[in-house]
Amino acid sequence: MAQLAAAGRPTWLARVRQRTLRHAPSDDAPVVLRHSRIYLLPTRRGWAVIATLLIMLLGSLNYALALGVGVTFLLAGLVAAAQLHTFRNLAGIEITPLSAGETFAGGSIPFALALHAGSAARTDIRVRGGNAEAGGDIAAGQALTVTLDVDAPTRGRIALGRVTLSSAFPFGLWRGWAYVHFPLVGIVFPAAEIGAPPLPRGFGGADPLAQGTSDDSDLAGLREFQRGDPPQRVAWKAVARGAGWFSKEFDGAGGGGPLALMWDALPQTLPVEARLSRLTAWVLAAERSARAFSLTLPRTHLATRQGRDHRREALTALADFPAEAPT
């Protein structure tokens, strides 16, 4: 066994732990809940009723009340049937991981899962992951998409972690639950600095859209829309009027050309997180004003580009920046 463990196979104990508690994200989508995953224990209410039945049983036995024993066991049968119904309510649900969302630090990440009811209707299914909870009823043959909004206080990657599906239907006497653990990871970008300094100056003239020389970008006029013009520059009002497609031309932008956002250009005195926040703010500002930019971090370099994907890549690079600044 030790040799096996050394060879990279988990020990017997670890496998049992994984099977029972699902600590590692080992579930391949989709997961169908079967008896091996479903746990059942009485709820507080269930314990209260069971204790009541025990006292009733003791009393009936003591006073030799056959019918008292009968009623007690009739109710015990009801409790036992409730357990099966709770099991049935969970068994056969198919869970598919849909997506992990993105957010900025301080927000919440939406993780989406789809629950397929299968051939039976499901009632009051609760889904909990991280610190978020969602759920509801699912009609037979239908699917329910649940979104778990997990709090993301710090930048980096946040795994959804183990998800608990539970239900106390029908009587609230039993709580059935099952663990599923998908490798769903969401990205938390650094929070943008509030009141960040203006964008650094770009390389003048390199921007094919830049016409003037002033620092501020003032609207200079409209020209015919050309394929490839960024949507931020489309004169949507004109489009809406039906006047045709035009792009806005801006005056100035002496620094309106491509930007070079560089880690090393920031003051060395700023802490790591503050620098990341500022860069994030600049990436957002650059994207808002539809300017191409490059991003240079100690170990990463993103070439000058523009667009949603570029922005996302840049933000991801910032999110993944190691916590300790490399020396």
Add this chain to the structure above:
Amino acid sequence: MIFRKPAREAPALSPLKVKWLGALLLAAQIPQAPHLPIWVAVAGLMLVGVRFLLLRGNPRRPDAPPARIPSWALALFAVATALTLRQSYGYIAGRDPSVAFLYILVAIKFLETRTDRDGVLLVCLACFLTMTPFFYSQSLFAALAAVPAVVLVGATLDVLSAKDDSKRVVAPCVAIRRSAVMILQGLPIAILLFVLFPRLAQPLWGLPSDHSARTGLSDSMSPGDITELTVSDAVAFRVEFEGPVPPNRDRYWRGPVFSRFDGTKWTASAIGMTNSVAPATGRSIGYTVTIEPNNRHWLFALDLPSSLPKPADNVQESSGYTARITRDQQILISKPVSETMQYVQRSVVRSSYASTSQIDGPANLELGRGNERTIAFARELREANPDPRAFIAAILTKFHDEEYVYTLATPFYASNPVDGFMFDGRRGFCEHFASAFVVLLRAGGIPARIVTGYQGGTINPRGNYMIVRQSDAHAWTEALIDGQWQRFDPTAAVSPSRIEIGLGGALPASDIPFLARLDGSWLSNVRLAWDAFNYDWRRNVVGFNRDRQRSLFRDWRVDEMAPWKGVFLVALVIFAWGALVVVWLMWKRRHQERALVLWDDLNRRLASAGLPRHPYEGPLDFAKRAAARWPQFAIAFSAIGESFAELRYGAVDVTREREALVATLQRAIEVLPAPARLRSTSA
């Protein structure tokens, strides 16, 4: 995480949930109410009613929150109730006042029920209340009366667990049906537990300190008293014989003797003590009696005692009981039997003894009020039979030859009970026969009296001792003839098997041949069936106790089985039950979504015919593609596609319309040939 953390502020119950709780309480209270003093019964029901009234709110201010009764007022009321109960019963720790207090307390709790947790507590209390009526009656009727409460326990739990007053709550029949179905599903487990769960040999607590008159013979006898006792399978006493056990017909366990009669009720005469047993010759039988507490002053001995009881060897003398014997040969002790007692007793089995007192004769001729017809009949009969023995034989012959029925299901004879029994009802249990017999004898001038006690008893083959139960309670008579008190048992004239075999042999229809002479009308057949059913009920359900369980285990050879085998077998049965119910549930749900099943089936068939449905393809598109492939079934395919699309994605809420669509879908699918033929058609 097993428990969810309780919310700091428990959620308040909606009015609808409160109404459900109220309904549950009423269902639990009503079967108990007849067994309580009238003021307790009414007060409990009224308190529940008050809550319903409060829920309705103020009609002038409909927006105001429902009025509340402050908790301190309710607490005060509870204390006042407890004190009143103490006053009314004379004690509070016993069973009856406790039941009455629980009955009121549940209603008070209901008045101040606000949160979810209160609701659950109330459901638990209602469960208790469902059980308490069985202290007083375990008849079939009592069992049926408990059913609504049991069903409502499940339904109320269902309603309580709904998050809001959604559709789960709105339809009462849904919750009730769900609960009823689940009770039926749990029934196999209930029966299994009922049969297999071990019963107690000895009560664990409480019985001695109970002041209440427990089931057992009392110091008076009215018609119906002993019938009532046969319901109880409680043990009266156990006996270990030193020698051979006398036959059943000789086992008359003598108890209270009644001489006074007011026309309905028999009571004891003024007690005359002799402190000496009636002189007897013959073989005396020694035995040890272990009597269960009955809170009475009397002990039981085989007819007739030939000694005073002595404490058994293993019992300390210090218990302070002194035993005496009355002139009627009844054994009394100085303190009521409030705990299990053991005494050694000797008796000589015989059916007569010499009267020692001059007043025995005159004291046993009282006739009480009423019952004129019986008295007139007796006087006539006596004139025809001047010899006392011939007179008695004539009475017994009348009982035997005419249509008298020995039965548990006796009518209630309101006034002149002896007349009612003798000439109208003619159906009675031992006390009716004994009572009528004594009245007839007295009217005919022969002093006679009632003796109550037990008759029979069953040998427990395991412990080799005899168990005498309350259900063995019996009443017989003694008549003073020629200075001898002579035992007569009129029951034996009607139902000899009662005396020869015991109650069990006496009541099934096959053992009561004279009933067959009731001209076989359907009514008598129904009565016979009812009687047999009642007897089965008492014997097999109410009377299913430790001994019955043991003998059942012996019949099944359970006691020869290794314990692990037994446990394994029970586990297997429970597992099989669980699997069956789950499979059934799955199947049932599947059945409900018939359209889906049909559609899946069709998809499989078409796939095997060479036309699998694309995952992105909707029913209409798929049907169109199939129709293009098999144009001869185009109409069927379009019907399939449209009806299924309508069922799945349309807004068809009316059940009837849904059913019609499902029928259309099914018919259209049935039009299609088998996949193999379909495949060849397309080729």
